[in-house]
Amino acid sequence: MAAFxxxxxGSIPPILPGDDLARVIVxxxxxxxxxxxxxxxxxxxxxxxxxGALVELSQVSPGERALELAEAQGRDARLLQVxxxxxxxxxxxxxxxxxxxxxxxxxxxxxxxDASNSTDRDxxxxxxxxxxxxxxxxxxxxxxxVGGERxxxxxxxDSFGRAWRHGQVDVAIxxxxxxxxxxxxxxxxxxxxxxxxxxxxxxxxxxxxADLARSKDSGEPVVLLDGLExxxxxxxxxxxxxxxxxxxxDLFR
Amino acid sequence: MAAFxxxxxGSIPPILPGDDLARVIVxxxxxxxxxxxxxxxxxxxxxxxxxGALVELSQVSPGERALELAEAQGRDARLLQVxxxxxxxxxxxxxxxxxxxxxxxxxxxxxxxDASNSTDRDxxxxxxxxxxxxxxxxxxxxxxxVGGERxxxxxxxDSFGRAWRHGQVDVAIxxxxxxxxxxxxxxxxxxxxxxxxxxxxxxxxxxxxADLARSKDSGEPVVLLDGLExxxxxxxxxxxxxxxxxxxxDLFR
Numbered sequence: 001m002a003a004f005x006x007x008x009x010g011s012i013p014p015i016l017p018g019d020d021l022a023r024v025i026v027x028x029x030x031x032x033x034x035x036x037x038x039x040x041x042x043x044x045x046x047x048x049x050x051x052g053a054l055v056e057l058s059q060v061s062p063g064e065r066a067l068e069l070a071e072a073q074g075r076d077a078r079l080l081q082v083x084x085x086x087x088x089x090x091x092x093x094x095x096x097x098x099x100x101x102x103x104x105x106x107x108x109x110x111x112x113x114d115a116s117n118s119t120d121r122d123x124x125x126x127x128x129x130x131x132x133x134x135x136x137x138x139x140x141x142x143x144x145x146v147g148g149e150r151x152x153x154x155x156x157x158d159s160f161g162r163a164w165r166h167g168q169v170d171v172a173i174x175x176x177x178x179x180x181x182x183x184x185x186x187x188x189x190x191x192x193x194x195x196x197x198x199x200x201x202x203x204x205x206x207x208x209x210a211d212l213a214r215s216k217d218s219g220e221p222v223v224l225l226d227g228l229e230x231x232x233x234x235x236x237x238x239x240x241x242x243x244x245x246x247x248x249x250d251l252f253r
Numbered sequence: 254m255a256a257f258x259x260x261x262x263g264s265i266p267p268i269l270p271g272d273d274l275a276r277v278i279v280x281x282x283x284x285x286x287x288x289x290x291x292x293x294x295x296x297x298x299x300x301x302x303x304x305g306a307l308v309e310l311s312q313v314s315p316g317e318r319a320l321e322l323a324e325a326q327g328r329d330a331r332l333l334q335v336x337x338x339x340x341x342x343x344x345x346x347x348x349x350x351x352x353x354x355x356x357x358x359x360x361x362x363x364x365x366x367d368a369s370n371s372t373d374r375d376x377x378x379x380x381x382x383x384x385x386x387x388x389x390x391x392x393x394x395x396x397x398x399v400g401g402e403r404x405x406x407x408x409x410x411d412s413f414g415r416a417w418r419h420g421q422v423d424v425a426i427x428x429x430x431x432x433x434x435x436x437x438x439x440x441x442x443x444x445x446x447x448x449x450x451x452x453x454x455x456x457x458x459x460x461x462x463a464d465l466a467r468s469k470d471s472g473e474p475v476v477l478l479d480g481l482e483x484x485x486x487x488x489x490x491x492x493x494x495x496x497x498x499x500x501x502x503d504l505f506r
């Protein structure tokens with residue numbers, strides 16, 4: 001009988017550029033709570049704000065393509081310019097949605113640019129520049145402050161829409177101290193039958209689970225996940241980049 | 254501070270056609286444990302087996318298209334015939350994978366036909382015929398056996414691959430007593446800023462979370478989820494069908 005739990009950390013203050021997120025998280029959760037080494041799921045907006053991955057729309061001059069898209073989609077051309085700047089490829093542009101591949105390689109709506117989750121209407125929040133590096137840095141910072149027999153893992157999340165299904169679920173965009181994929185391919189099930197296609201995106205499942213522990217209006221960017229020890233590691237590991245399908249394997253370009 | 258937990262139910266026996274799954278779950282989890290009304294996540298293979306949604310490959314005569322695909326993909330033509338029978342549309346057929354829209358409307362690999370999770374090599378497991386109805390029936394059966402102030406919700410899950418990302422996560426394919434989507438569109442965040450695109454597929458997140466509470470080789474098809482009361486309802490609700498994007502909205506056909 002296995003068990004798994006997710007608990008939102010209360011009293012995280014609004015995050016500002018330059019904030020030391022490791023210090024903020026340790027202060028809010030308490031070092032004792034972190035010493036057992038949970039997986040610490042962090043909504044990317046907190047990471048982006050701390051790192052200053054923000055753009056003031058009033059400083060953006062939209063180019064020709066952004067102006068065209070703004071016209072076609074009835075949207076703010078400056079926001080579309082930011083979205084294009086964050087994209088390596090536009091996959092779809094229909095019905096007021098831009099589906100892009102970001103410079104990191106994520107496929108998502110609007111290059112992950114978040115116009116709703118900032119503190120004023122002129123500022124938009126980008127994805128962290130290098131989310132796996134952010135996760136490693138925050139993990140190291142927390143381990144330094146907390147001690148304990150095992151460093152917690154750090155999982156940076158964002159809400160992505162999905163092809164063919166309504167609604168969004170949180171996925172992993174940055175990761176340190178946990179494997180992103182649990183590979184059962186080639187192994188057998190309880191009946192000795194081969195598990196042919198069992199290759200589980202545990203970091204994405206953990207991100208989705210973390211989101212269930214918070215309320216969207218609660219200002220709770222940090223959630224602690226217990227019971228995932230079997231996926232955690234002393235090493236930082238390859239991070240969430242492991243989850244990205246190579247462009248040449250992409251069936252839905 | 255919100256919290257959420259997932260606990261696998263031990264000692265579920267192998268499920269056979271004709272089994273009363275409600276009775277099996279109540280016997281394994283205990284009526285007391287279910288009286289508080291958790292969300293009961295059930296791996297679809299248990300539901301399909303109980304309902305006899307199984308095909309003996311030795312009874313299948315592959316047609317021309319299945320034979321062609323079998324040749325091209327180096328796969329069993331009888332299995333491909335079953336996959337085609339379960340599909341309303343083949344979206345992609347590349348690199349040994351058939352991505353289909355099932356007759357239910359799910360887009361997934363191989364029409365959800367599971368050749369690994371059965372008890373012998375000749376039998377393949379289909380998706381339940383009407384998974385939302387299965388969820389409602391199992392929910393009613395459990396409520397009858399257990400009593401309690403609130404009927405548990407029932408969530409039937411399957412592991413789906415995703416476009417653009419490696420690995421699979423569990424999603425909801427059948428649902429009763431819980432909303433599939435939590436709609437924050439038009440509402441505001443903690444700063445009073447509009448949450449423009451926040452429409453959370455909570456049933457899919459719950460399915461993903463349930464999978465983290467079990468080990469793939471453990472024969473634990475049933476997981477109890479606590480802490481999701483805010484998404485649960487006395488009514489069965491519209492089910493997992495609500496999660497399906499209409500074909501005419503599909504950007505990736």
